[in-house]
Amino acid sequence: MLTTDCKFLENELMDVVRMFKNRPTSILHSFRFSDGVFYNDFTVEGEVYAFKDEGQVCDEIIYKRLERRFAKLALYRILSEKYGEKMPWGALTGIRPTKLAYTELQSGKDFRELFEKMQVSKENIRLVEDILKAQEGIYSKAFGADLFVSIPFCPTKCAYCSFITAPIEKTQHFLDGYLQCLEKELASVQPLCGSLRSAYIGGGTPFVLNETDLERVLKATAPLIKGGVEYTVEAGRPDVFTDGKLQMLKDYGVTRICINPQTFSNETLEKIGRKHTVEDIYRAFELSEKYGFIINLDLIAGLTDERTETFIDGVKKAVQTGADNITVHCLSLKSGAKMKEELSYIENDFVADMVAASREILSSAGYQPYYMYRQKYQAGNHENVGWTKAGKACVYNVDVMEETTDNIAVGANAVSKRVFSGGARIERFASQKDLRTYMEKVDETIENRLKFFGKSE
Numbered sequence: 425m426l427t428t429d430c431k432f433l434e435n436e437l438m439d440v441v442r443m444f445k446n447r448p449t450s451i452l453h454s455f456r457f458s459d460g461v462f463y464n465d466f467t468v469e470g471e472v473y474a475f476k477d478e479g480q481v482c483d484e485i486i487y488k489r490l491e492r493r494f495a496k497l498a499l500y501r502i503l504s505e506k507y508g509e510k511m512p513w514g515a516l517t518g519i520r521p522t523k524l525a526y527t528e529l530q531s532g533k534d535f536r537e538l539f540e541k542m543q544v545s546k547e548n549i550r551l552v553e554d555i556l557k558a559q560e561g562i563y564s565k566a567f568g569a570d571l572f573v574s575i576p577f578c579p580t581k582c583a584y585c586s587f588i589t590a591p592i593e594k595t596q597h598f599l600d601g602y603l604q605c606l607e608k609e610l611a612s613v614q615p616l617c618g619s620l621r622s623a624y625i626g627g628g629t630p631f632v633l634n635e636t637d638l639e640r641v642l643k644a645t646a647p648l649i650k651g652g653v654e655y656t657v658e659a660g661r662p663d664v665f666t667d668g669k670l671q672m673l674k675d676y677g678v679t680r681i682c683i684n685p686q687t688f689s690n691e692t693l694e695k696i697g698r699k700h701t702v703e704d705i706y707r708a709f710e711l712s713e714k715y716g717f718i719i720n721l722d723l724i725a726g727l728t729d730e731r732t733e734t735f736i737d738g739v740k741k742a743v744q745t746g747a748d749n750i751t752v753h754c755l756s757l758k759s760g761a762k763m764k765e766e767l768s769y770i771e772n773d774f775v776a777d778m779v780a781a782s783r784e785i786l787s788s789a790g791y792q793p794y795y796m797y798r799q800k801y802q803a804g805n806h807e808n809v810g811w812t813k814a815g816k817a818c819v820y821n822v823d824v825m826e827e828t829t830d831n832i833a834v835g836a837n838a839v840s841k842r843v844f845s846g847g848a849r850i851e852r853f854a855s856q857k858d859l860r861t862y863m864e865k866v867d868e869t870i871e872n873r874l875k876f877f878g879k880s881e
């Protein structure tokens with residue numbers, strides 16, 4: 425449906441097309457660069473459009489960057505006009521708008537100029553400004569790395585979720601072997617964890633483990649954690665919280681936990697196969713409160729046919745709990761999610777209102793947006809935003825989204841990252857996704873990860 429003579433642009437132009445619900449049947453694109461001018465010609469369903477942009481090119485990287493921007497903006501303009509639709513992030517398709525803003529600022533430019541040119545909404549430019557402000561004092565290219573420990577098990581699989589995680593009932597027989605591998609991996613990364621900025625045990629649902637198994641993970645992680653380091657356990661689903669598990673987290677120095685409602689509607693919880701109730705959310709919160717953790721609640725806008733009022737009610741209820749962090753996701757359905765595979769998903773048309781309302785409610789309640797990212801296929805082309813009360817922002821989330829620090833990631837489907845030249849170049853090292861293969865190859869993974877981080881001969 426899209427043909428271009430500029431191969432490196434094909435996927436990015438398709439990303440622009442995918443933002444629109446209505447899509448043309450044919451797009452032809454041709455590109456020419458001459459005397460500092462970028463010529464982008466499009467033929468969309470027989471209609472011809474010609475664009476000319478000037479830009480200063482000093483090397484191949486800048487040349488490609490500018491061509492990407494000009495071509496995407498040109499196509500965005502055509503489609504936006506043709507279908508009468510504007511996107512919240514305009515022609516920007518990348519998943520890290522704040523990283524782009526930092527790149528502009530660090531090269532002495534005002535990111536607002538670029539964002540305006542790319543037709544990002546006023547509200548989103550403001551959001552990025554607020555996030556950059558909230559990251560002052562956290563955003564750092566100066567030192568350290570972050571640790572991630574993957575627990576890819578859950579009580580059941582939620583209908584919207586495409587993470588590589590499996591219901592514990594079906595994977596129980598792997599658990600002991602998996603924990604042995606984690607113990608080995610955690611011991612092996614000790615030489616890499618000299619100056620950790622944060623640690624994160626995530627999933628999946630770490631609290632699906634029973635107390636004995638959870639303690640194995642915490643015990644194996646403990647030698648890597650120095651006092652005072654931010655330490656999150658994404659405990660997860662409210663139905664698996666116990667006082668014993670929470671006490672254990674406290675004993676092992678965990679500072680932050682996630683209790684994830686997703687919604688405060690029992691009807692929606694039932695539809696998405698969460699197998700817990702709103703009562704369970706409050707119970708988990710009450711159990712956790714006395715330990716003094718920083719508490720994060722995750723919500724999702726656009727679940728099933730949920731109406732704006734239901735979502736707003738959920739945001740208000742999340743605020744009423746007094747949680748320190750509230751993360752507002754917008755539904756993003758990828759392959760692997762039951763809702764998408766079974767075509768039971770009805771597109772929710774109210775996500776824009778939900779996003780606007782969540783911003784209003786959370787900022788009025790004193791929360792600041794402190795990190796954000798976008799995903800493919802995200803409802804209404806919106807974003808996920810982490811909100812925090814002053815002084816409670818999660819360093820791990822900022823580091824991962826801004827890609828300023830190395831990430832040492834262990835477990836199945838864990839992706840380690842090495843950051844070079846302050847983020848100008850990133851290299852990744854992924855372990856196996858499938859549990860059985862991960863366990864078979866763990867020794868190889870350990871050796872290769874150490875090499876990846878330059879720690880073995």
Ligand SMILES: C[S@@+](CC[C@H](N)C(=O)[O-])C[C@H]1O[C@@H](n2cnc3c(N)ncnc32)[C@H](O)[C@@H]1O
Binds near residue numbers: 629758
């Ligand atoms: C890695 S998941 C783990 C959370 C934990 N297992 C739980 O569900 O409570 C982190 C968060 O991503 C969000 N999430 C997962 N799937 C999503 C999707 N398809 N669209 C939008 N957000 C999603 C949810 O808010 C979830 O809490």
Ligand code: SF4
Binds near residue numbers: 577
């Ligand atoms: S949303 Fe959380 S609990 Fe549900 S399947 Fe995904 S990772 Fe597991």
